Amino acid sequence: MRTRTKWFSALTAVAAAVASATVATTSAQAVGPDLLPLTVTNNSGRSEAVHLYVLGTDIRSGRLGYVNQAGAFTPWSPGGNPPTPAPDVSIDGPGQGGTTTVQVPRFISGRVYMSFGEKLKFFLTPDGLVQPAPWAGGDPNSGILFDWSEFTYNDAGLWLNSSQVDMFAVPHAVSVTGAGGATKKTGELKSGGRDAVVNGLRGQSGWDGSIVSGSDGTVLRVLAPGKAADVGKFDPNYLDPYITEAWNAYSGKTLTVQPFGDRPDVKYFGRTSGGTMNFTNSGGQQVASFSKPSTSNVWGCDGALQAPNDEVVGPIARTLCAALHRSTLGRIDVQPGGGPADFYQGAITNHYSRLVHQNMVDGKAYGFAFDDVQAQESLVHDGDPRSAGITLTPFGGSAAAAVVAGAAGGGLGEVPSWNFVLN
Structure with a gap:
């Protein structure tokens, strides 16, 4: 079995470590409400019905389920092989100009999906939930306009x-929005940013x-380069000349x-010998080695760049x-x-991530798995949250006022979620 989507980053490992420590030692000192109000505001300008899903893992038990x-969190029933359709657990979302509030229980890590028009199709296997993968051939969700945000809510916050x-x-x-009333927000596109x-x-x-x-000609999505390459829509060796040069x-x-x-x-020193980059620590001992990665390894931050959850190899890899x-x-x-002014220079670079960052109001986005290096990711965190919000903004742009209004009604803070969907 392989995970269908890599939605975790190094911050996820931090969240996991904090979660396990706080659950084990400080559960009596929990902050934030047991049920955190998350308000979804629809300022998209679109007329289709919006469908919401809150799916994730109970991080205490490891059970997969929905909210x-x-x-209320309910574990999924076992599925079959081939995968069997999951029950409809959608929540009616807001119409244009409206809001819908969902309560998010503590100790859940997962995703909030939002779709326009059609409901999403999920499937169950004996191992877990199969989530939408519209880049894959035959996926029943490929013709649906949808997206998701990721979250973790535990005793260390949201x-x-x-x-x-x-x-x-x-x-x-x-x-x-935290206990003091201050609201943090991110992920807002500049006016006309989607088209740009x-x-x-x-x-x-x-x-x-x-x-x-x-x-009907509506742009449903832009695939990240790794996903596009996997389905033959992008050169699978695109980065190779740059990787070799670097x-x-x-x-x-x-x-x-x-x-x-x-x-x-804490410093590590790398030198290349043949196709291998070897790293030593400040004492001169070799601590890590990496073979020259392929383009696919870079897009996925995996393979030769696999980052284990440790204190040496993983941080160097990311x-x-x-x-x-x-x-x-x-x-x-x-x-x-x-x-940021130094990033994405040259003809061969990740133009997808470059353009997404370039068109965000604050320049922050999760353009690839380890975009949190140097804090470039579109993430919000509060250790004592009182509400959270997701604002669906205009497809021709977005308004800062709309985002603030959504947060006031209960905003969502960014968190890397844990990988709970298997395929």
Whole structure:
């Protein structure tokens, strides 16, 4: 079995560690309500009915399930092989200009799906839930306009994020309001931002195949490059020339990786020998080795760049992957390095992530799995939340006032969710 979608980042590991520690030692000191109100506001300008789903994992028991509007978590019944249709657990979403509030129970990590017009199709196997994968041939959700946000709510607070790791589809912003009344928000597109991303990729040679339209011509989504390549809509070897150039650069100079912003004294030193980059610590001991990754490895931050949940190899791997996505490896020799003005330079780069970031009001987005390196991700967190919000914003742009209004009614904070969907 493989996970259908990689929706976790290094922040997820942090959230998991915090969750287990707090559940074990400080559950009596929990902050935030047992049921956190999450208000979905529809300022999309679209007339179709909106359907909502709150799906996830009870992080205490590991059970997969769904949440109803009142906040009750119900584990899924076992499915079959081949997968059997899951029951309809949709929640009626708001009409244009309206709001719908859902209660989110503590100790849940998962996704909030939102679809326009049609309801989504989910399936159950003996191992869990099969979630929509519209980039895959034959997926019954491929003709539906939908998207999701990801969250974790535990004793350490709420994390909520919008995600473009797999695709860019429905404009929406996320927010969280804390006990002091302050609201944090992110994920808001600039006015005309959706069209700018789509048209920008149409004008980028070789990238237009990642744009998926419905039978009526409506752009349903833009696939991330890895997903587009998997289904033959994008060059599977696109990054290879850049990867080779960046990898070979360190046969004659040293790469310094400082993976922890709060621990600048922790440094690892990389040099390339043949196709392998070897890293030593400050004491000269070898601590990690990485084979030259493929384009697919970079898009997925996996394979040769697999990042285990440890204190050495994982942090180096995620740093390398972020630098390759942003095309800073080979140019900037201390990583993480540079800033947004230095990212995505050159003809061969992740133009998908570049355009998504470029068209966000605050520049933040989850353009790839480890976009949280240097805090470039569209995530909000509050350790003592009182409400959260998701605002569906205009497809031709979005208004800051609409996002604030949605947060006031109960905003969602960004969090990386844990991978609970199996296929």
